Amino acid sequence: METARQVLCLCVFVSLPHARAEPIRYSVAEESESGSVVANVAEDAGLAPAQLSARRARLLSEDGRQHFRLDPGSGRLVVAERLDREELCGQSATCTLPFELLLANPVQFFRVEVAVEDINDHAPVFPEERVTLKILERSDPGSRFPLEGAQDLDVGSNSIQAYSISPKNEYFSIDFGTQTEDAKYIELVLEKPLDREEQAEMYFSLIAVDAGSPPRSGTTQIHIVVIDVNDNAPVFPQKVFIGKVLENAPEGSVVLRVVATDQDEGVNGDISYQFSQAGDQSYSAFMVDPMSGEIKLTKSLDFEAAKNYELRVRATDGGGLSAICRVLVEVVDVNDNAPEVMISSFNSPIPEDSLPGTVVALFTVRDRDAGANGKISCALEDQLSFSLRPAYKNYFELVTVSALDREEIARYILTVTAADAGSPPLTTTQTFTVDISDVNDNAPVFNQTSYTMYVRENNVPTVLVGAVGAVDGDVGPNAKVTYSLVLAHPTEQPSCSCISVNSENGDVFVLRPLDYEQVKQIEFLVRASDAGSPPLSANVTVRLVVVDENDNAPLVLYPSQDSSSPSSELVPVSAEAGYLITKVVAVDADSGQNSWLSYHLLRATDPGLFVVGAQSGEVRLRRSVTERDTVKQKLVVLVRDSGQPPLSATAALSALLLSDFSDVRLPHSSLTAEDESSSLTIYLIISLVFVSLLFLVSTAAFVVHKVCKRKELKDGHVFYGANNLQSSLADAAAAGTLPHAYCYEISLTTGSGNSEFKFLKPILPSLPPQLNATGGGTNNEQDFPCGTLTKENMAPDNPGMHSAEQFNSLSFN
Numbered sequence: 001m002e003t004a005r006q007v008l009c010l011c012v013f014v015s016l017p018h019a020r021a022e023p024i025r026y027s028v029a030e031e032s033e034s035g036s037v038v039a040n041v042a043e044d045a046g047l048a049p050a051q052l053s054a055r056r057a058r059l060l061s062e063d064g065r066q067h068f069r070l071d072p073g074s075g076r077l078v079v080a081e082r083l084d085r086e087e088l089c090g091q092s093a094t095c096t097l098p099f100e101l102l103l104a105n106p107v108q109f110f111r112v113e114v115a116v117e118d119i120n121d122h123a124p125v126f127p128e129e130r131v132t133l134k135i136l137e138r139s140d141p142g143s144r145f146p147l148e149g150a151q152d153l154d155v156g157s158n159s160i161q162a163y164s165i166s167p168k169n170e171y172f173s174i175d176f177g178t179q180t181e182d183a184k185y186i187e188l189v190l191e192k193p194l195d196r197e198e199q200a201e202m203y204f205s206l207i208a209v210d211a212g213s214p215p216r217s218g219t220t221q222i223h224i225v226v227i228d229v230n231d232n233a234p235v236f237p238q239k240v241f242i243g244k245v246l247e248n249a250p251e252g253s254v255v256l257r258v259v260a261t262d263q264d265e266g267v268n269g270d271i272s273y274q275f276s277q278a279g280d281q282s283y284s285a286f287m288v289d290p291m292s293g294e295i296k297l298t299k300s301l302d303f304e305a306a307k308n309y310e311l312r313v314r315a316t317d318g319g320g321l322s323a324i325c326r327v328l329v330e331v332v333d334v335n336d337n338a339p340e341v342m343i344s345s346f347n348s349p350i351p352e353d354s355l356p357g358t359v360v361a362l363f364t365v366r367d368r369d370a371g372a373n374g375k376i377s378c379a380l381e382d383q384l385s386f387s388l389r390p391a392y393k394n395y396f397e398l399v400t401v402s403a404l405d406r407e408e409i410a411r412y413i414l415t416v417t418a419a420d421a422g423s424p425p426l427t428t429t430q431t432f433t434v435d436i437s438d439v440n441d442n443a444p445v446f447n448q449t450s451y452t453m454y455v456r457e458n459n460v461p462t463v464l465v466g467a468v469g470a471v472d473g474d475v476g477p478n479a480k481v482t483y484s485l486v487l488a489h490p491t492e493q494p495s496c497s498c499i500s501v502n503s504e505n506g507d508v509f510v511l512r513p514l515d516y517e518q519v520k521q522i523e524f525l526v527r528a529s530d531a532g533s534p535p536l537s538a539n540v541t542v543r544l545v546v547v548d549e550n551d552n553a554p555l556v557l558y559p560s561q562d563s564s565s566p567s568s569e570l571v572p573v574s575a576e577a578g579y580l581i582t583k584v585v586a587v588d589a590d591s592g593q594n595s596w597l598s599y600h601l602l603r604a605t606d607p608g609l610f611v612v613g614a615q616s617g618e619v620r621l622r623r624s625v626t627e628r629d630t631v632k633q634k635l636v637v638l639v640r641d642s643g644q645p646p647l648s649a650t651a652a653l654s655a656l657l658l659s660d661f662s663d664v665r666l667p668h669s670s671l672t673a674e675d676e677s678s679s680l681t682i683y684l685i686i687s688l689v690f691v692s693l694l695f696l697v698s699t700a701a702f703v704v705h706k707v708c709k710r711k712e713l714k715d716g717h718v719f720y721g722a723n724n725l726q727s728s729l730a731d732a733a734a735a736g737t738l739p740h741a742y743c744y745e746i747s748l749t750t751g752s753g754n755s756e757f758k759f760l761k762p763i764l765p766s767l768p769p770q771l772n773a774t775g776g777g778t779n780n781e782q783d784f785p786c787g788t789l790t791k792e793n794m795a796p797d798n799p800g801m802h803s804a805e806q807f808n809s810l811s812f813n
Contacts, residue, residue, distance in 0.1 A: 049074055059102070128148065232262055236258065243330070267317075285299050303369075341365050350435075357399055376420050378396055380398070416430045416432065457548060461512055487525070569582045584618075619635065
């Protein structure tokens with residue numbers, strides 16, 4: 001006890017020179033925006049703005065909340081957060097926020113109080129949107145019916161000042177007044193007797209208006225039900241019931257009991273109890289027994305959250321008449337809160353050359369309990385190098401008292417114990433771990449002299465390709481290594497902006513895709529720096545090698561694939577096997593195996609006629625050319641690389657099998673398969689018709705045959721029987737009517753309903769479009785006429801046909 005009295009005297013003695021006797025008072029309107037200027041506290045405290053920063057000025061409050069902040073440059077006190085007077089002080093007539101202005105070097109305190117002025121930011125609110133009153137029709141004029149008034153969180157003139165009825169009626173008026181200093185009443189006064197037979201119900205609004213600027217109002221609907229009997233309302237023996245309960249009382253504890261009486265009998269005399277404002281948050285901790293009137297706890301109370309509660313209980317009889325009383329519940333404090341230690345500042349680590357008296361920590365202690373339960377004392381466990389020094393009120397400083405040596409002790413663990421004066425006392429311990437810092441005398445060292453990393457081209461962005469690592473022999477911040485990219489020479493430009501190094505762990509990332517064909521390797525320097533003062537660093541060379549991938553398909557250089565039609569190669573029909581027709585030339589932008597190309601014959605008009613060199617790309621004849629080979633041969637050569645997966649390209653080319661290269665002028669489109677097929681179809685239809693006629697008219701076969709022959713000669717069409725068709729065509733060719741013979745095969749089947757003909761296409765060359773420039777036709781495609789071809793119908797005066805000399809200059813097989 002004697003030691004505690006000495007500590008208390010010492011606190012008072014130390015704090016007196018540092019604290020100002022009278023507080024500095026200001027006022028500010030609630031709802032002020034953050035950053036609003038309250039006043040110049042430095043000027044009012046007699047301080048220059050420069051002293052605030054030099055003396056490390058800051059604001060401290062007991063609850064730890066910073067409603068205001070100090071501008072050290074100007075010394076002005078500004079609002080740090082939006083201020084709500086109702087949240088801070090509730091219904092209190094005055095709202096003052098106290099805090100201290102602390103100057104740390106040397107220690108000096110200024111008590112500051114800011115009064116938060118109320119503004120009219122809340123409208124009156126009734127507890128219920130609709131109130132139903134049951135009134136006897138025998139009620140005398142002047143009868144009064146109590147109503148629940150509206151609640152306005154504002155105070156003073158901004159609170160409720162008047163009530164009114166809308167629309168006004170001849171039966172009721174409002175009486176509003178004050179019963180006691182802190183209790184107001186509102187009653188509905190009956191002005192005229194009611195007649196239930198004339199009007200059983202009526203509705204009107206009750207409006208509450210405050211005196212703010214501008215004024216605000218609230219409304220509730222009044223529903224009047226006129227009843228016949230029950231002319232006595234319940235009556236409470238007292239207007240206010242007061243009860244006390246310990247904050248640690250268990251759930252279900254009875255706080256008090258309210259009782260009302262009713263002079264009526266029967267149902268009209270039966271009274272039930274309920275809270276009149278059950279929706280309010282303060283009612284959630286209580287319940288009322290509807291029959292007995294006992295008020296019980298529904299959950300544990302907390303003295304620190306609310307010290308008292310105000311409840312309103314309504315007693316209602318069976319006829320609907322009611323009375324209201326106030327219930328005040330006072331919460332009694334118990335020692336259920338241990339002291340709290342709040343650290344304002346803490347410096348760790350501290351240099352080992354710190355002088356005695358250096359402040360390591362500044363903290364405050366508080367206890368949420370009241371009376372003796374909230375009185376606190378602090379003590380530091382036995383420690384020769386540190387001690388506690390009272391600063392102001394409940395503020396304490398943890399300071400050094402002797403020289404420190406990191407090589408002897410690198411860390412101190414200090415325990416501060418705070419105890420209250422309750423019974424039994426509650427204590428709280430706070431541990432401060434103070435590290436002693438070292439000097440920076442070791443540079444980082446990489447674990448390799450150089451690094452080589454690999455990345456595949458076309459990599460995904462921000463891919464991890466490796467990591468560099470370095471260690472530092474120092475401790476604390478002096479050993480924290482960070483990594484960065486540096487230039488070999490300060491005047492050089494970065495070789496590549498695609499490299500990034502994680503400053504924390506040394507991971508090396510490639511930020512964008514790389515192309516092996518553009519850059520094959522990158523060299524750069526990575527610097528490892530510690531966090532000492534001044535910092536030390538070391539550099540290492542990193543070589544990033546780009547690995548090629550198969551991302552380029554082969555490109556065919558020859559034959560060119562840009563033209564609309566593939567190029568044509570002329571091949572003599574006398575060429576032997578192994579004859580070189582052309583060579584496909586292709587390149588690949590990749591390297592290594594990805595650029596090794598092979599050539600393959602993909603498609604050909606006659607695949608057995610050609611062969612492609614797998615490595616050289618040379619297109620040669622596999623065998624000798626025969627008369628049965630098609631004149632125009634189309635080939636597609638596949639060029640494929642050796643990558644995984646392989647990429648490929650195709651080269652299209654054509655070859656003309658010609659016996660004479662001297663004059664190649666036949667139009668390319670004159671021998672198209674479509675035109676030949678169309679002519680043969682017409683021949684087939686006509687032949688089938690005439691064959692059918694031969695079967696139907698068997699007796700006149702010879703006459704019909706002669707007639708058909710004359711008609712064929714007249715129309716330019718030839719139809720022959722199955723036995724003499726080839727011989728007739730041969731005779732015509734010998735007589736000179738045809739420069740070259742058409743070869744047909746006709747197959748007739750017996751035993752079927754219809755005759756079936758099979759025509760072989762004329763064996764004529766199909767020449768490319770560029771060789772028909774000398775033709776006389778204007779169209780790109782020309783058909784040979786069906787039937788007999790003579791020199792007359794091939795004369796130059798016949799449009800679309802070649803001359804006989806031009807036609808005879810070509811060789812056909």
